[in-house]
Amino acid sequence: MESKEAVTVLASLAQETRLAIFRHLVTAGEDGTSAGEIATALDVPAPTLSFHLKELERASIINSRRDGRLIYYSANYAGMKALIAFLTEDCCRGHPDVCFPAKRRRTS
Amino acid sequence: MESKEAVTVLASLAQETRLAIFRHLVTAGEDGTSAGEIATALDVPAPTLSFHLKELERASIINSRRDGRLIYYSANYAGMKALIAFLTEDCCRGHPDVCFPAKRRRTS
DNA sequence: ACTATATTTCCAATATTATGGAAATGTCAA
């Protein structure tokens, strides 16, 4: 991932409502959930939600598909994977031990 | 990490100059490097640099210490580790395979 | 005390982002 692209993705998540939307979509799973459901769950006015959904989509961190009258939004796991890879590789040049928090070998 | 804190850290990195500063500091290693050196290396005016350094410090993603006339800034690896942990855990509820890009077992 | 260097603070201009009501668009069902 290029640095400019990383900035776009980071910015897309660097906003309370948008981060909440993304977290909600992760919870919703592969199929995602509709804009209306998100609006209700997070109590965000429709135009505001639409604005934020577009920002997230522009950053390719969520996907959308229309199904009849509903538009379903879902988390783009590959996008998040790419972001984490970028941060990990940028952060960890020479410091892999510090920056792989989830990499403990068989803790349980 | 709380969601609000995550937003602060994400926002601190969601800006080209600040991301470049952080990357530069990672390259500089544990001891970091001075504000002046950063300004020269990235060609950023001193007041602008100072503003961005403060943003990064406010987010606890970099540290600073004065040494005589110089102020040394260094990457806070623990902060980045915490951010990656947050993203990983948020992203991967039920999708660990997708979201651990660096976790392939013995590929080479 | 004076000078030089490093960095920050002050501040005002500019740019970008966020918000939500009202209106428009898209879709379906009857």
Place this chain on the structure above:
DNA sequence: TTGACATTTCCATAATATTGGAAATATAGT
């Protein structure tokens, strides 16, 4: 084709962020 519902676009307002010159502060050497 009308009516109901879902979502977006339009748009004006408000809030926040970015920029860098000029001045202030901090430190060190003489």
